[in-house]
Amino acid sequence: MTARILANPPLAIGTLILGCVLALTLLAPLVAPYGVAEQSIPDRLQRPGGKHLLGTDQYGRDLLTRTLFGGRTALLLGLGAVALGLLFGVPIGLASGYAGGRTDEVIMRVVDALLSFPALLMALMIITALGASTLHALLAIGVANAPGIARIVRSQTLAVKHEEFVLAACAQGESHAYIMFGEILPNLLPPIVIEASIRVGFAILASASLSFLGLGVQPPTADWGLMIREARQYIFLSSWPLLCPGLALALTIVGFNLLGDGVRDRLTGRV
């Protein structure tokens, strides 16, 4: 077992980082030394040490507490958006690849058109239409992820649909829906898992960007992107309000990327 873990360091390190991040953010209400909205104006912009382990922000809120709670928003948005992307992308890609011919042609041209927008730009357009809120950020990033996922799923479907077991299913009278979801989809799980685990990191980054622009999570909710946005004005007074969420964000994304790489190596048999 140890040998297998050591054989795939990205997977091991990624899992370790995300395990810590997940545990700390889930347990935030228990671990955090202060309340998430607890202000103390006399203690504003404190350096680390003393009563506040990582210092305080411009309202005197505890940075450790804010960072821990911000992780919840980040994970929720990242995982939620990718789940949403899968919800749309997988059936579209599966149907397109399975149907083939003109249907495939039409669906894929639409997907190509959507893919030609940068994902963040597309998310921005959706937010502009819907208005800024956490839910809308999740929707926007989720929808922006769907075309990429659809493309991957379609190409994998094309590879699997020519296997004889699909023909065997036709020969025993299975419905198209069963063949797609019952026969083909289980064989697509490895590439889907790989794709999803890499996308979560990008989704977290995208959600932080939206919040940074003021288009995602709204104050006073704790969110890393939002924290960075607010800390920007005080950067010459104290860099800690900026550093804490920034480092947390970087660490989490590195964690997801390592996990994605590791999962890919494991599932494609490279390690």
Add this chain to the structure above:
Amino acid sequence: MMSRQASGPALQIEHLSVSFETPRGEVHALRDISFDIAAGEVFGVAGESGSGKSTLAYAIMRDLAPNARVLGGSIHFAGEDVLRLVPDALRRIRGRRIAMVYQDPKSALNPSMRVGQQIAEVLEIHAMASRAGAAARALELLALVNIPDPLAVAHAYPHQLSGGMQQRLVIAMALAGDPGLLIMDEPTTGLDVTTQARILELVTGLRHDVGAAILYISHDLAVIAQVSDRVGILYAGEMVETAPATQLFRRPAHPYTRGLLDALPDIDLTRAFRPIGGRFPDLMDLPDGCVFAPRCDFVEDACTRAQPAMATVGLTHVARCRRWETVIATPPMPQARRSAPPLLEVTPPVARVDNLTKHYEEPGALMRWLGLARPPVHAIDDVTFAVHGGEVLALVGESGCGKTTLGRLLLRLLPPTSGTVSIRRRQSGAEIADDAEFRRVVRIVFQNPDSSLNPTKRVAAILERPLAIQGVSRPARRARVRELLEAVRLDVGYLHRLPRALSGGERQRVAIARAFATGPELVVLDEPLSALDVSSQASVVDLLTELRHRLDATYVFISHDLSLVRHLAHRIGVMYLGRLVEVGTVDEVFRPPYHPYTRALLSSIPVPDPSARAATVRLEGAVPSARLPPSGCRFHTRCPSKLGRVCEEVQPPLQRADGTHWLACHIPLENLRRERPVRPAGGTPQHVAP
């Protein structure tokens, strides 16, 4: 041609042992292998998959996987131990003095380089010729491997050539360095029988022309018998018997060799056809004593206690068996069940195929409209036949003849371009129109169970599914699945296994059980045995025969293997390039009058008897493209007995030769009748009769 040592073998292997380190343990791939090959000799190595054939080849090339370890022994080539050569010396030998021909010529050739250049490159790398000299020598080599029009071929790219031609090229490249040892690893396995016959002929010829020692590896004992001077039988990493070919096939001294011979379908129906029982041993956990003991008919207590020593059977004949004398003294297994002649009364047809045509059009309406699309592939052209209730109709032909397409048309998996397929119920004679009923009554078994079973589904789920579609209740399904497993002789413990945890033969049994789950009346068997090891083919044939009797089902058996067909079928339809060229009962097709193509097919089949070498009918050239099939008789481009213009211009109709025997040829029937039979009149088929 080149200087060679006057005496001593070209290759001498002594006590070679190789194992692979895997995460699950050590795989003992080769153990204590010793043999030698003289210059100008062909040494055949035969064995089932997993026996270590390829590991042996790679060990001689010193090209083993990184996790392989040579545990001991030596490989002497031209006086030097290959295992001790420094990398520089090894590079000089590899590809030049020791050359290898692989199974798949397509992956051995560089697709982006002209053929002549590729051969010249070998010569230049080994500094054996100047640029100009290399080009000239390349042409010589192409001529040496019997390539017609070498100049044209030298300028072609590999994809422009047929599989047989590609394999000749690979052989030419191997010969470029004037090798002292040529290793051929299953060089004909992907090829059609008629092409295979020509390659085998080439190999036999090379032995005389080139004088290299040849190590010929194959799973097919019949092929080994055709080319080898001496033969080694490999089982689970051990050389269990080594003997001159004539000795080995006449007087096999090891029970495994006997088993392999019995497991081969015999086209002349003179031998037994039975499987080797038991399972191939786990190479990580080998049995104590003789490795073959758990599957051996001759096993006694002593066999399971200690490993037997190599026994000397004859001057150059050794076998790793303590009971070899008994084995030799035991008369060969007589043909198993001789039974009454097949299917006397003709029952009404359950399937009728009328003027069926299937052309595969290039997709893209725009290209068609612009006239830029390539012509359609003529997969099936104007085929008419009937399948009678309770019979086994075999469709035979080489790859690309349309037999698989025909099977899929029967199953309504493809829409026909024109013509009709109608399937009737056996009892009522009513045509099946309802789709659910059709799917229940007409079933198919595919060639390769690796791809026809969904790798993510467990056996229980695979077998329950067809029942669920037909609306069988869950408890009834469970019970039926157990019945099915028992019917295909698999353990109930297999229910929760994934396909990858089964052997090839077991997987095919699951696929068969799935086809029979709904109690079908017509089953299309699309090459159900060709992906299986020899040792399990006979048992699957037995199983199919038994199931047919039990269910009174009708089979359409699609195969390229006429030996199997002779064991299993009542009637045969021979196909060539989308057309049916001959139909008749097995006996009718196996004796004159023959369609010239059938005659070529029959005479190309290798038999495990070294004295029966050399095909009598050789087919020139490759199968023409199905996009532009030849005019007139489609076989006229390769027909050895072509009459003339009439063959090129007029398509011969199927005409009646005898009672149920039809063939499509312009040659007058009386001339065809006068030909000598290709195969001796054999016994009676053992599997067909009720």
